[in-house]
Every structure is written in structure tokens, then in C-alpha cells.
Amino acid sequence: MSTATLHSATHIHGHEEASGWKKYLWSLDHKVIGLQYLFTSLAFLFIGGGMALLLRWQLAYPSTQVMANGDVGNPISLPFINPQFYNALFTMHATVMVFLVVMPLLIGAFGNYLIPLKIGAGDMAFPLINELSYWVYVLSGVVMLAGFFVAGGAAAGGWTSYAPLSSVAAYNGTKLGQTLWAAGIFINGLASIMGAFNYITTIVNMRAPGMGFFRLPLTVWALFITAFLLLLAVPVLSAAGAMLILDLNFGTSFFNPAKGGQPLLWQHLFWFFGHPEVYILILPAMGMASDVLSIFSRKPVFGYKAMVFAMFAIGFLGFIVWGHHMFVSGMNLVLSAAFGVSTMVIAVPSAIKTFNWLGTIWGGSIRFTTAMLNALAFVAMFVIGGFSGIFMASTPVNIFVHHTYFIVAHFHYVLFGGSIFAIFASIYTWYPKMFGRMLDETLGKIHFVLTFVFFNLCFFPMHNVGLGGMMRRIADPTAYEHLRALQPINQFITLAAIALGFSQFVFLWNFFRSLKHGAPAGNNPWGATTLEWTVASPPVHGNFAVTPTVYRGAYDYSVPGHPRDFIMQNEPPTSEPLHSGAPARRSVPTG
């Protein structure tokens, strides 16, 4: 690939397309890398989901339960889920979902696939680093999951790995597993950092002529801001991970008070990363959901600039709220009060975004595609997740609900109800672009309804058991007298979780079946305005035959007086309206 290539007209960046199977291993094409991320993280989604079902089974039918008659065990419990394995399961479930599923799906898959196409570039600024970032991500996943196969088992200190439980082998009994966890986090951080500066460079430097910052689709804005968050937050976690490895294996004592360390140092480092991370996991979802809502309402995004500024506000405020995870850790009590205020303030930009989403569907001509249904579900579930966040942002209420199932409900409403529904919306929207074929709408709607119903049946009652006093991260709620009354609802949640899990096979079936049997998509099946819809589905290597010129913002839907209800971004203002065919191949001289 390093040879001076004599590639054809699509030769607008410095590498040629790999052929055959090599394409799917070593391609430098951002689209192939995006798909690599997509398939790998979907595989991890099923692994992480499987862990969740084991967790739920243990909570409903604990293997450690002592029956009323003194018998040990529950007839349908899974005896291999002992307390240590249970702790490892929830630790790895969260680690996999955060670092190997939601981040790579949003940022790795959609970030890679959509950024160059949406800004009119042929590829990312650094294609080799892009591919390297994917393989480093795969390596991080292998290292993390390897924990299950070493002596002592996988890390079992929670995904937050609070020290000194995590940093002293005598306390956790999983020295190797915990070290692998920290190493996996460190390696994963490298992949994130490589991706982040690649995205920033690409968006700053490689926008097509005419693509001013305020003509960027919100998806690109969201990924741009997210990339800055990654660049500033992830290195802190990597540093913390390295310190944890040193404490565990090389006799240092950053976090162990018995030798002069500070347990709260770990929490500050972790949450300094951890809170921006929360927004890293939702901002791209917000951006993509905004675009999906706009496409299927046939309306411009309501308050485009307000949306962009709200994301700026979230990005900035996201760095000064980390202490709200530590209200009850015993850190400086005045500091808690300050974090309480900043945390309440960060709810404002989220509220602004919600109102603008409602504004977007107002007055629309709404098409209820599967993608749109998922985007609407995203808004609704994000609202619920946001509301439950307000309870915990209130310092006094936090004293009561901290570390109960109330917060488990909260972050699943944001991460699954928010991010995953937005991811489904995005997959249904951009699958035709990625594979040239449509997903089946009937199967899609079945999948949506099942997921939406069972998601709520599974996670809403968790608010209730949390208020009822059920702690998170306990292997057996029946060990507590005051929780035994909650056991029927725990069993109910488990059944809903199983149904939710198995509903995803409808999606899987649709996904793989449509690769071959889906209806051909054409260039622009949704009548959308942005540049990726001007080229073939899937786009060729190099994306654009001629670099497009952009004449307008990303949301010219239903413009009065125009014969079509959308105007492509590269359509010149004075041109005669196009009635048919693809505007894609219009070659605009770029000088």
C-alpha cells in the first residue's frame, strides 16, 4: 500500500483498496473499519447480554439461598454462580458493555463510517492509525475477557474497581484477573485516543468545500465534541489503570492506606474519566437520533444551533460534575455541595435537547419507520433516565438511594434506553447505505415492539426495588430479611430480561437475512439530504468520484416551493429542481 499507486479516478487518498478477505482484515478504508467495529461490538453485545442474563438468573433464583426448611440451594438455581463468580460477572458485564459495546458501536462503527461520508471526505485523515485503533480495540477485548480463564477468575471489584479492594491482592483474590482488567482498560484507552485525534483532525481539515462548521449534521458535531471528551478524559483512566497495575504487582501503594496511599485518589481519577465517559456514551447517540428524527419527520432539526451549544455545554460541564459519584464517599463535604450545584446545572442542556427533539417532530410529516420508532423511544427513555438522575443529583436524596437498584434502573434507562435505542435507530437508518439493502420493516417493528416492551418491564421495576432498599452488587438478595418481600419482583425482572435478551435474535436474524435478501436500497432510500446519500450504497472505495461542494445546511427538508421535500447539501441554490435520478454524480468543479 505504500507504493505510489496508479489507482483510478477514485484515487483521492493515499492508499488503494485491499482485495478479497484481506479487505476485511487489513483494509484502511474507513467504511470497512467501521463495519469491523460494528460486527465486533455486536458480538460483544451478545456476550455482555449473556452475562446479564446469568446475573439476573442468580438474583431471581440464588444458588446461595438457604431455604426455609434449612436446605441449601434453590431447585432451579445455577450452582456454578458462586458469589465470587457473580461479582466477576457484573464487573465484566459493565466493562464489556461500556468499553467493548457502546463506545465502539457509537464511536468506532458509526463514527468511522459516517464522518468522512457526511463531511465529503474520501477517508479519515490517518487511515493506518484508524485500522490500528480497531485491532488495538480487539486486543483490549481479548485481554479483558482472558480474565475468566486465569487463576482466581476475572476481576470482581465492579467496573469502577474501587481501591483498595482492587489494588490489594489479599483483599480481592483475583490478582491476575484484576491486572488483566486494568491492562485491558489501558489498551482500550489507546484505541480511543487514536480514534479521537483522528476524528478531530479529519473534521477540522477534511470538510468538503462549503461545509462550514454550522452546516455539519448533528451526528458529526456530536462525534466531534465526543472526540475532545475522549482525548481529555481517557488518558486519566489509562494513568489510573497503570497505577493499579503497579499497586497490584510491583509494590507501589498509590491507593492502599495501610502503606500511605489514598483510596479516594482512585475514585477521583476514575470519575474524572467516568463522568465525561457518561456523555461520551450518550452524545453521539443524541446526534444520530437528532438526524433520524429530522429525516423521518421531513423537517429540519429544531433549534440546530441550540442543539450544538447544548452539546458544548454538556461537554464542558461534564468535566466538573464527577464528584456527584462521591457524595457519600466522605470526600470534603463542602465540595459535595458544589458538585451538587454543577450536577443540577448539567441537566439543563439535556432538557434543551429534549424540547428541541419535540420541536423537531412538531409540524412534521412523520414516517413511522423502524428507525423512527427507535429514535422516538430513545427520546422517551432518555427523558425517564434523565428524571431519575435528578433524584440522585440531590445530595440529601442521594444519601438514601445511592448504590441501590434505583441507580441501576437509572443508568440502564440512559445507556440501554438512550444509547442502545439510538444505536438501533442508526442501524436501521444507515444499514441500507452500509450494505446496499434494506432491513425488513416487519421484522424490524416486531423487534422494536418486543425490545421496547421488555426493556421497560425489565428496568422500570428496578426503580421500585431500589427504593425498597435493595443494594446493587449483592449476589443474593434473599440473604437479607428486608429484601425477601421483593423476591417476586426480582423474578419478574429476570423473566422480562430473558425475553428482552431473546428478542434480540429477531434483530440478528433480520440483520443477516437482509444482507442477501433485503430489497435493494438505491442511493437515497429515505430521501435524506446529507452527503452520504449522494453516493452509491455501499459507497465505493474513496467515497466520492469528485469532491462534492456544499451549498446549504444539513436539514433542508420540506422547503416551501420546492417540488421535493428534501434538498441535498450539494445542490446549488440556483439550480433547477431535480425531479428524478441521483444527484449524487453531479460533478461540481472545485477549482
Place this chain on the structure above:
Amino acid sequence: MRFIFNRVQLLALTLLGLAISGAQAEIRQTSVWWLPRNVTMFGHEIDFIFYVILILTGVTAVAVFSTMIYFIVKYRARPGVSAIHSHGNNTLEVIWTGIPVFIFLALAIYGNEQWTQMRLKTPPADALPVAVIGEQFGWNVRYPGADGKLAKMTASKVTKENPFGVDPADPAGLDDFTTYGELVFPVERPIRLYLGSKDVIHAFYVPEFRLYQDMVPGRIYDFVWLKAEQTGKFQLACNQLCGQGHYKMFGKLSVVPQGEYEAWAKGKAPQPTAAKETPTVPVVMAGR
């Protein structure tokens, strides 16, 4: 268009939504999994703020979701009706930025006021001091004797053998008595907790007390105090993941009338001859 929901499907979805909320209402009525009873003074404030937020978010949720459903139905694609071309409205932006700012700041200010009362004010002078030091997987509890004073505890002196980090010669500590995993509080009397840990982070959590506090090794927190207003038996739970046995790290906690407490304390008091604390070697802390 082929991907529009027909009326029957929309109706089915609506009914499903109603069924789910109905099921929730049913669950609440049995009140098994709602807030447990509250027995402490500060719990009233916490519950009050909880219900204020519940009402605020509940009303907003109803408004947002009904608007959403109204828009979804009203603005569904219909032949011959095209969408309104609108890029937004700055007046609306100002309104829906201003109102949340006002509400959230009010919540933050009121919450901070209560937080100050609960955590930053000095506990009453007549409060009964009780030390609780967590360990994998149990609770070391220390009560003052007749003098009403606990021995002075130093976090850096906490060791396996000396869980409370006390100086064995401290005269205030000679009549202290200890229990393991058993707490008894006199009702209507302020209790000042001294919370710490021997090994990893544990947490002191009693839902009926509306109380959660981490117990961090290397520190002894003295800012948590409470007053129980009702008697009863409760379960103290560790609510910070602390290892394999975390899930069954619970203790007994009862709130009893003052007289009953005194009788219990008398029974636990050390015999005058037996020195309970084993002498310890002072630990030199690196880097301090």
C-alpha cells in the same frame, strides 16, 4: 407509504402502554416495593425532597409524553399534507432554557441547605458516640461506658488487632465496650457515628434510616449523626462492594427505649479487671 403504522397497530401500541402503567399502579398499591418506613429525623427531609422531585418529574413526564404522543398522532404522514418548514424559535429556546435553570437551581439550593444541616453542622453535644469499623466481612462496634466518651481513635493506628486505632492506655477508653455486628440505639437520642474500615471500603446502609455512608480505610468519619424516632429491629447492610462475602455482610441494628438501652449496655460493659484492648505497636506511616 408502506412503512406507516396503520390504525390497528397504533391502537394496540397505545393499549400496551396503558397496560404497563396499570401494572405499575397495581404494584405500588401493595406498597411492598415502595419506600420503607422512615425512622430518623433527617429521613423526613430526604423523603420530602424525594416527593418534591417525584411530583416535579411526574408532572413534567406527563406533559412531555402527552405532547409527544399528541405530535406523533397529529403529525403522522398523511397524503397531501407536507411538513412545516421551521428551523426553530429563539423565544422558545430562551423559555425552555430559563425554566429548567430556575427549577434545577432551586432544587440544588434547597438540597444544599438540607445537606448542610445533615452533614456540616456539629452534632449535638449530648449525642451518644458509637464507632463502627468495617472489615471483610463484619462490623466492629464500640460503645462508650459510663463516662459517655469513646477512646480517641486514630485512623493511622487501625490494624487487624486494634480495629478502632485506640491507645490502650487512654483513660476514656477503659470502660468502652465492643460488640461484633450488633448495634443498639436508644430512641430519640442523637447518635454520633464514627465510621472507618480495617481493610477495604465498606458502607453503612440502613434504608429505614435513609442513611448511606462509605467507610474508607485510612480515615475515620465523624460527621454522620442521626436521631431515631421509632423503635424497631433493622438490618445494617454493607452497600459498598467489599469482596466475596459482601452479599452477606449484614449486622443487627435495633432501636429501643432509653431504659432498655441502658440495661443492654450494662450487660455488655467490661469487667473492671479485664483490659479488652491488646497492646499494639504504633504503625509508622510512610510518606506522612
